[in-house]
Amino acid sequence: MDREKKLREKARELLESKEVDLVIGYGWTRYGKRVAPVFITRPEDVDRLIWNPMCVNNLTLYITRKYPDVKAMGRPAVVVKGCDAKTVNVLIQEGQLKREDVVLLGIPCEGVVYRQELYDGEVTKENVSPKCVVCDVKNPPLYDHLIGEKVEEGSGFEGARNIYQEIEELDKKPEGERWAFWMEHFERCIRCYACRQICPLCYCERCIAEKNMPQWIDTSAHGRGNVAWNLKRAMDLAGRCVFCGECERACPVNIPLNLINQKLSMVVEESFNHRPGYESEGHPPLIVYSLEDREDFIR
Amino acid sequence: MAQQVVTVMENIYLPHLMVIQDVIEETPDTKTLRLHFKDEALREGFTFRAGQFGEYSVFGVGECTFCIASSPTRKGYIECSFRKVGRVTSALADLDVGDVIGFRGPYGNSFPIEDMKGKNILFIGGGIGLPPLRSLIWNCLDLREEFKDITILYGARSVADLVYKRELAHWEERPDVHLVKTVDPGGETPDWDGEVGFVPTILEKMAPSPENTYVVTCGPPIMIKFVLQSLGHLGFSDDQVITTLENKMKCGLGKCGRCNIGDVYICKEGPVFTAAQVKKMYRDF
Amino acid sequence: MIIKRNDLKRLVEDLIGQGKRVIAPIMRMGLVEYGEIGSFDDITWDYINPRNSFKEFLFPQTEAIARYRIGKKDVELEGVIPELRETIVLGSRPCDAASTASLRSVFTWGAEEDPSRFRDDFYLMREGVTTVMTIACLKGDEDCFCTTVGLTPESPEGSDILLKETVRGNFAVTPVTERGKAFVEEWRDYITDEREDLKEIEYPEVLEGIDTGKIGARLSDVDVFDDPVWQEVARKCIGCGACTFSCPTCHCFDIVDEATGYEGERRKNWDACQFEYFTLHASGHNPRDTQFKRWRNRFLCKFHIYPTKFTSTGCVGCGRCIRVCPVALDIREVMEWLSR
Numbered sequence: 001m002d003r004e005k006k007l008r009e010k011a012r013e014l015l016e017s018k019e020v021d022l023v024i025g026y027g028w029t030r031y032g033k034r035v036a037p038v039f040i041t042r043p044e045d046v047d048r049l050i051w052n053p054m055c056v057n058n059l060t061l062y063i064t065r066k067y068p069d070v071k072a073m074g075r076p077a078v079v080v081k082g083c084d085a086k087t088v089n090v091l092i093q094e095g096q097l098k099r100e101d102v103v104l105l106g107i108p109c110e111g112v113v114y115r116q117e118l119y120d121g122e123v124t125k126e127n128v129s130p131k132c133v134v135c136d137v138k139n140p141p142l143y144d145h146l147i148g149e150k151v152e153e154g155s156g157f158e159g160a161r162n163i164y165q166e167i168e169e170l171d172k173k174p175e176g177e178r179w180a181f182w183m184e185h186f187e188r189c190i191r192c193y194a195c196r197q198i199c200p201l202c203y204c205e206r207c208i209a210e211k212n213m214p215q216w217i218d219t220s221a222h223g224r225g226n227v228a229w230n231l232k233r234a235m236d237l238a239g240r241c242v243f244c245g246e247c248e249r250a251c252p253v254n255i256p257l258n259l260i261n262q263k264l265s266m267v268v269e270e271s272f273n274h275r276p277g278y279e280s281e282g283h284p285p286l287i288v289y290s291l292e293d294r295e296d297f298i299r
Numbered sequence: 300m301a302q303q304v305v306t307v308m309e310n311i312y313l314p315h316l317m318v319i320q321d322v323i324e325e326t327p328d329t330k331t332l333r334l335h336f337k338d339e340a341l342r343e344g345f346t347f348r349a350g351q352f353g354e355y356s357v358f359g360v361g362e363c364t365f366c367i368a369s370s371p372t373r374k375g376y377i378e379c380s381f382r383k384v385g386r387v388t389s390a391l392a393d394l395d396v397g398d399v400i401g402f403r404g405p406y407g408n409s410f411p412i413e414d415m416k417g418k419n420i421l422f423i424g425g426g427i428g429l430p431p432l433r434s435l436i437w438n439c440l441d442l443r444e445e446f447k448d449i450t451i452l453y454g455a456r457s458v459a460d461l462v463y464k465r466e467l468a469h470w471e472e473r474p475d476v477h478l479v480k481t482v483d484p485g486g487e488t489p490d491w492d493g494e495v496g497f498v499p500t501i502l503e504k505m506a507p508s509p510e511n512t513y514v515v516t517c518g519p520p521i522m523i524k525f526v527l528q529s530l531g532h533l534g535f536s537d538d539q540v541i542t543t544l545e546n547k548m549k550c551g552l553g554k555c556g557r558c559n560i561g562d563v564y565i566c567k568e569g570p571v572f573t574a575a576q577v578k579k580m581y582r583d584f
Numbered sequence: 585m586i587i588k589r590n591d592l593k594r595l596v597e598d599l600i601g602q603g604k605r606v607i608a609p610i611m612r613m614g615l616v617e618y619g620e621i622g623s624f625d626d627i628t629w630d631y632i633n634p635r636n637s638f639k640e641f642l643f644p645q646t647e648a649i650a651r652y653r654i655g656k657k658d659v660e661l662e663g664v665i666p667e668l669r670e671t672i673v674l675g676s677r678p679c680d681a682a683s684t685a686s687l688r689s690v691f692t693w694g695a696e697e698d699p700s701r702f703r704d705d706f707y708l709m710r711e712g713v714t715t716v717m718t719i720a721c722l723k724g725d726e727d728c729f730c731t732t733v734g735l736t737p738e739s740p741e742g743s744d745i746l747l748k749e750t751v752r753g754n755f756a757v758t759p760v761t762e763r764g765k766a767f768v769e770e771w772r773d774y775i776t777d778e779r780e781d782l783k784e785i786e787y788p789e790v791l792e793g794i795d796t797g798k799i800g801a802r803l804s805d806v807d808v809f810d811d812p813v814w815q816e817v818a819r820k821c822i823g824c825g826a827c828t829f830s831c832p833t834c835h836c837f838d839i840v841d842e843a844t845g846y847e848g849e850r851r852k853n854w855d856a857c858q859f860e861y862f863t864l865h866a867s868g869h870n871p872r873d874t875q876f877k878r879w880r881n882r883f884l885c886k887f888h889i890y891p892t893k894f895t896s897t898g899c900v901g902c903g904r905c906i907r908v909c910p911v912a913l914d915i916r917e918v919m920e921w922l923s924r
Contacts, residue, residue, distance in 0.1 A: 036912035359843030385866035556836035
């Protein structure tokens with residue numbers, strides 16, 4: 001594929017010129033047919049880099065402070081889709097990253113699959129990731145090198161399930177039913193924290209789930225602890241989540257985390273006219289106070 | 300399945316209730332609790348060996364692992380000493396005489412006291428590493444005639460950080476114990492009458508003979524590391540040197556899976572090891 | 585011996601009618617998982633291996649071990665005795681059934697010397713009321729590797745009864761243990777002595793270049809533990825507990841207190857060696873302070889600690905850790921490296 005070739009060329013160039021010490025991209029695993037993050041440090045290894053609709057991971061995860069080992073490898077270049085690039089904007093806004101600390105290899109993307117195992121050579125309205133259905137960043141809003149030509153914006157997945165419609169439908173249900181819906185999901189949570197660990201914006205040095213003086217959240221995987229954990233995480237991402245969809249993808253028990261995170265995004269957009277990830281200036285609205293903030297939540 | 304049919308359930312995680320008999324403030328952040336079993340039969344029947352540990356719990360807060368700091372020769376009670384650093388130790392530190400806590404134990408192996416009989420014993424402790432040694436020190440002192448020279452080298456960061464001050468004074472006075480106490484440079488007070496210097500430095504100055512001697516040491520990892528080096532210089536073999544390790548533990552019984560150093564479970568196969576054993580371990584600490 | 589599908593249905597409905605807990609693969613939220621069924625028709629038959637192992641029915645993710653009331657100067661304490669219900673696991677896979685040996689060996693480690701101290705009866709009592717009826721796999725998926733770790737899609741280890749599907753859609757019944765024999769005897773009316781041809785069982789390919797004996801031997805070498813390659817293999821690991829919680833042999837747990845006001849419970853909860861806080865000392869020191877060390881620990885546990893300490897297999901090749909990993913960290917790649 002053309003983009004793949006260009007990606008490898010660019011990676012080689014960056015590594016050979018020592019502009020970067022490593023390239024974080026996608027590559028095949030040894031067994032099976034899976035795509036995984038790869039860390040390329042030598043120009044002769046760039047052919048391991050690939051690009052296809054199974055490249056789902058948001059690789060900006062590895063340039064957060066959660067990965068001191070990766071940081072120790074030197075200056076990174078990261079392959080980013082549009083949605084992933086939005087994460088970089090938020091990380092910059094939150095003081096986690098300086099723009100010049102990373103080289104972004106932006107890849108125009110026409111949609112990835114929801115889960116790798118669903119891929120059968122083509123992205124369809126059945127297997128597409130829900131974020132791609134409502135995508136408006138097929139071309140990364142932020143990059144240093146664009147890999148290949150830009151593509152036309154707009155969704156090509158008519159008829160696929162639309163997350164905003166799903167949220168609307170859920171919102172129409174009576175409160176008791178909505179509560180029951182979420183309880184059924186949260187009760188299945190196994191507290192593996194894959195949602196948190198895969199999230200590039202969950203970078204707290206000590207997560208509240210692990211703070212025990214006092215114990216804010218029960219660590220037991222029972223209803224009470226699970227609800228507390230899932231709601232707390234959703235609240236922490238409100239106004240920050242860029243809908244990369246990684247938490248829902250990583251969840252081993254299929255909790256529809258996109259629904260809750262995008263619901264909160266909608267609330268924040270409505271209240272503060274803010275959509276995270278589109279710019280690196282300013283601050284997420286929930287961490288700053290402004291005289292213009294609406295106060296209609298105080299009744 | 301059903302390899303073994305359980306008729307009477309044993310709840311290995313169920314603690315015994317213990318009443319706090321005494322609280323001794325050792326340093327601003329270290330306390331010793333004297334505990335006795337609520338259950339009278341246990342009070343009489345409970346036995347342990349020096350070097351073993353237990354899980355102490357504050358109900359509603361959680362469990363915490365420390366060695367038993369009192370000697371097995373002293374019946375009817377046990378003591379533990381701890382520094383207030385986390386959730387459970389903070390809660391323990393808030394308790395008072397008469398309060399009830401939980402205790403599970405004794406767990407783990409113990410110091411090879413039988414092998415030590417007839418030998419010189421050199422204890423080397425640092426900071427909060429003295430409590431496990433204290434159990435053995437009193438055990439030896441209570442059977443004093445069975446051992447040859449008993450030497451205690453104990454150091455802490457500062458005078459304020461020395462634990463068991465009353466006992467240090469007592470050991471100092473005893474003619475049958477040789478106590479050397481030291482504080483790190485800068486940790487001394489104007490009236491300090493001990494040595495000033497790091498434990499390994501003082502040890503090399505003391506230059507004990509390795510002949511017919513067992514060394515028992517416990518302290519912060521960095522101290523242990525240099526103490527082992529110094530002992531090597533002084534001609535001690537790794538089989539003569541015994542230490543006790545600690546790691547994060549929950550069950551204390553070899554089940555919960557977190558205290559292993561490589562393939563060695565500290566709770567079940569330790570906590571007491573010879574320096575020779577420690578050197579063979581995976582570098583997982 | 586053959587049990588016809590319809591008789592299996594009668595059997596299951598009878599068991600449920602007797603108030604017994606029947607665990608079988610069911611479909612929930614788009615996933616096949618082991619769960620308690622209310623009727624035979626709840627069972628999903630189209631599955632390779634459920635997303636969870638059935639260990640959670642022997643060793644629940646969270647369970648109370650003691651309860652207490654805290655008074656002014658006293659504590660009332662009571663040990664919890666687990667509520668036991670006779671349980672039948674129908675449709676276990678041979679890999680999962682084999683994994684119970686690993687759990688048992690940990691939960692009884694030391695019990696020979698002192699059962700009152702080292703026998704975890706929460707596990708053992710549940711095991712004592714559980715009958716495992718395994719259904720041999722007809723095929724695996726690309727992540728199954730039981731044959732590489734010494735098992736097969738029709739291994740009987742750990743099962744009480746092994747069922748194999750016949751070409752007519754019924755099941756050939758082989759009792760494996762005494763318990764299985766007694767069970768078959770009890771339900772003999774539903775089982776015929778007919779013979780039917782078995783459906784063909786397709787074995788997963790034995791992965792060339794992987795040798796668990798060699799892996800174990802290399803892991804015994806302290807220097808291999810220090811090999812910088814560990815850092816490379818586990819670099820992408822995100823440190824979640826998806827692999828350990830899905831793994832049928834992972835047994836680590838935490839003990840926590842949960843109290844409201846003056847009463848509370850002490851609970852035993854699944855924990856994972858992949859979590860940063862798993863080994864963190866209160867002093868701030870952490871012996872496994874980076875993710876590769878935690879990942880290395882899990883691998884060492886499976887392929888060295890288990891085989892040398894517990895004489896049982898720590899990895900049964902179910903492939904769950906591979907399927908569930910959000911960053912496609914494939915344990916087989918590391919097995920291959922260590923087989924060299």
